[in-house]
Amino acid sequence: MSDKDTYKGYRGIALEALKKYGIRVWSDARILTDADTFEGIVLPRSETADGDHIVIKMITGYNVGIRADRIRGAEELGYKEAHYKIPEKAFPYDPKKSRVVLFGTGGTIASRLDYRTGAVIPAFTPGELYGSVPELADICNLETDKLFGVFSENMGPQEYMTLATRIGEEIEKGVRGIVVGHGTDTMHHTSAVLSFMVQNSPVPIVMVGSQRSSDRPSSDAALNLIHSVKTAADCDIAEVMVCMFGPTSDDYGLLHRGTRVRKMHSSYRSTFRTLSDVPLAMVNREGFSYLRDDYKKRRNDREVDIKAVFEERVGILYYYPNMQPDMMDMMVEKGYKGIVIAGTGLGHVNKPLYPALKRAREAGVAVYMTVQTLWGYAQMYVYETGREMMGLGVIPLQNMLPEVAYIKLGWALAQSDDLEEVKDIMLTSINGEITTREPYNGYLVFQGGIPEVDEFVSEIRR
Ligand code: ASP
Numbered sequence: 001m002s003d004k005d006t007y008k009g010y011r012g013i014a015l016e017a018l019k020k021y022g023i024r025v026w027s028d029a030r031i032l033t034d035a036d037t038f039e040g041i042v043l044p045r046s047e048t049a050d051g052d053h054i055v056i057k058m059i060t061g062y063n064v065g066i067r068a069d070r071i072r073g074a075e076e077l078g079y080k081e082a083h084y085k086i087p088e089k090a091f092p093y094d095p096k097k098s099r100v101v102l103f104g105t106g107g108t109i110a111s112r113l114d115y116r117t118g119a120v121i122p123a124f125t126p127g128e129l130y131g132s133v134p135e136l137a138d139i140c141n142l143e144t145d146k147l148f149g150v151f152s153e154n155m156g157p158q159e160y161m162t163l164a165t166r167i168g169e170e171i172e173k174g175v176r177g178i179v180v181g182h183g184t185d186t187m188h189h190t191s192a193v194l195s196f197m198v199q200n201s202p203v204p205i206v207m208v209g210s211q212r213s214s215d216r217p218s219s220d221a222a223l224n225l226i227h228s229v230k231t232a233a234d235c236d237i238a239e240v241m242v243c244m245f246g247p248t249s250d251d252y253g254l255l256h257r258g259t260r261v262r263k264m265h266s267s268y269r270s271t272f273r274t275l276s277d278v279p280l281a282m283v284n285r286e287g288f289s290y291l292r293d294d295y296k297k298r299r300n301d302r303e304v305d306i307k308a309v310f311e312e313r314v315g316i317l318y319y320y321p322n323m324q325p326d327m328m329d330m331m332v333e334k335g336y337k338g339i340v341i342a343g344t345g346l347g348h349v350n351k352p353l354y355p356a357l358k359r360a361r362e363a364g365v366a367v368y369m370t371v372q373t374l375w376g377y378a379q380m381y382v383y384e385t386g387r388e389m390m391g392l393g394v395i396p397l398q399n400m401l402p403e404v405a406y407i408k409l410g411w412a413l414a415q416s417d418d419l420e421e422v423k424d425i426m427l428t429s430i431n432g433e434i435t436t437r438e439p440y441n442g443y444l445v446f447q448g449g450i451p452e453v454d455e456f457v458s459e460i461r462r
Contacts, residue, residue: 008044012051013068018042021074028078029056033070039077040064089134091126097141098176100232102129103166104146105155105190107183109210109221133222135285140176140233152183152209155190157310157410163190164197167205168306177204177232179225184209184263184271187242191258192407195240195431197308202299205240206231207258211269220245220269227253227283235288237280237295239431245269246282255281255288257295259404259433262374276375276399276438309414314338316406318372319349325356332359338366338409338422341394342402347371347378348385354392361393366419368395368409368426370402376438395423398434408433 007018008025023029023042031038031054040056043063049055053065104110126144129136136142147166148159167178182190191207198205208228210221228243240258247270256274265271274280282289313336317328321344331339339360343349347369349357360367369378369389378396380386390396397405405426412425429435 009049010045010051010054014045014051014054017054017068017071017074021071021076023054023074023076024079026079027076028080030075030077031056031066031071032073033066034072035070038064038066089127089131091130091142092137093141094137097139098233099174100140100142100177100179100229101170101175102126102142102144102179102181102229103163104144104181105148105152105159105163105183106150107152107181107185107187107209108212109181109183109208109224110146110149129225133225135222135226136229139226139229142229150183152186152190155182155186157312160190160193160197160310161308164194164306164308167194167198167201168304168308171198171201171203171304172302174302175203177235178206179228179232180205180207181225182207182209184211184244187272188258188262188401189403189407191240191242191256191261192401192404192433193310193411195258195433196408196411197306198240199305199307199430201238201240201296201304202301203238204232204235204298205258206235206255207240207242209244211245211267211271220250223250224253226285230285231255231283231288235281235283236290236298238298239280239296241280242272243283244272246279252282252284252289254279255283257432259431260401260435262401262403275401277432277435278439307411307415310410311337311413312410314340314406314410314413316340316342316402318342318402319344319353321350323350323353325353328353328356328360332356332363332365336365338368338413340368340370340397340402340405340409342372343369343378344372346376346382346386347380347389347396348383349389351385354388357389357392357394364419366395366409366413366422366426367393368397368405370397370400370405372402374401375399395426397426399438400433404433 006024007015010018025042025044027042029042040058043055043057052068055063055065057063126142187207187209206228208224210224212219224244231243242256242261243253246252246254256272256279260274260277261272262275263271264273278291280295281291315336317339371378377399380390380396412422416422
């Protein structure tokens with residue numbers, strides 16, 4: 001076998017170390033460094049990876065990169081070539097079951113590790129899904145349509161508009177529910193945009209992702225998929241929702257309203273939280289526990305209203321102390337039509353920015369205020385400074401989340417150049433993006449495990 005086949009992708013000092021200790025890619029190896037001992041399967045590397053590290057998949061499922069210059073000894077314990085392929089099985093059709101469409105956009109949920117290159121590649125056909133999560137066939141007849149295969153930081157207006165249009169088409173055809181597989185990083189941007197672009201949906205539109213890819217033992221992919229497909233097929237809530245792990249255990253999933261949800265942790269599986277409100281429902285394999293009753297209910301008509309438009313010259317300015325006015329001036333000079341400020345506290349920026357706010361207003365730029373505290377309201381009447389900013393044209397958006405405000409402003413400015421009309425759109429709550437009050441239990445509780453909170457409190461009391 002050639003070096004290329006034996007040491008797939010390795011080069012530099014990492015390749016030298018593998019050769020020195022006689023360790024092949026795919027072998028079970030024990031590697032000693034000056035700090036620790038590691039055991040696991042030696043993974044191949046992608047062509048773009050550095051030549052300094054050997055990567056092994058540990059028994060825990062985690063991949064660890066070991067610097068080759070720290071290796072003090074190593075040995076091969078065994079060798080078994082892995083062929084990582086999801087078994088494809090034809091998704092069974094049951095005439096008694098309803099039709100659910102799963103749109104793929106990419107992200108971890110649609111990925112598996114391609115051990116040949118070390119890259120994460122999509123796995124998405126209905127056959128592949130059924131092969132890995134056969135329970136899906138107990139719920140519905142699932143059809144898939146891979147619209148994109150991107151990590152979610154690459155989602156943008158074009159993808160938003162395509163997705164909204166396709167959802168509209170499927171609803172008109174009579175689908176029972178829609179699932180959108182999506183990377184978690186910007187899932188809350190897309191759930192917001194769909195909440196505005198797809199109105200009056202008669203069926204659930206459920207966004208789902210996973211924090212850990214399906215090749216890892218702790219993956220949340222299968223359970224999130226089961227919960228989301230069940231929601232699309234059987235839930236009574238005809239809204240845009242995010243369906244992800246509720247508590248840190250796998251007891252249940254939570255259904256979050258698309259405009260009030262946010263990714264709040266970079267790696268926890270229970271990363272999505274409803275902010276300043278209570279989630280819509282809990283879901284498990286058996287069914288739903290509805291946590292509120294003010295949701296839009298499933299209907300049998302097909303009267304959906306698609307408004308797939310987006311103005312791209314919109315941005316968020318995240319205020320920090322000592323921000324210079326030229327930050328805002330630059331946006332105005334570059335032709336931005338709308339700026340959402342994420343201000344401090346109740347919605348503040350420093351005094352030196354005020355002249356820039358005035359210049360923005362004179363240039364006809366729509367400027368809105370949200371709060372970087374995320375919970376709570378922009379209340380610009382409380383301090384003199386807030387009033388002054390409103391005098392300069394800044395419009396507070398109550399408790400609309402900054403990312404939701406950015407999305408809504410892009411959507412609103414694509415519909416009108418008249419700033420009064422835009423203001424009407426912005427301040428009229430369409431899908432819960434502004435709520436009139438924050439429920440007492442909206443702050444941190446009902447967020448996926450009161451028992452966890454209790455446990456935590458009892459631990460620190462000890
Ligand atoms: N970076 C990925 C994404 O957002 C993470 C994920 O899928 O969870 O696309």
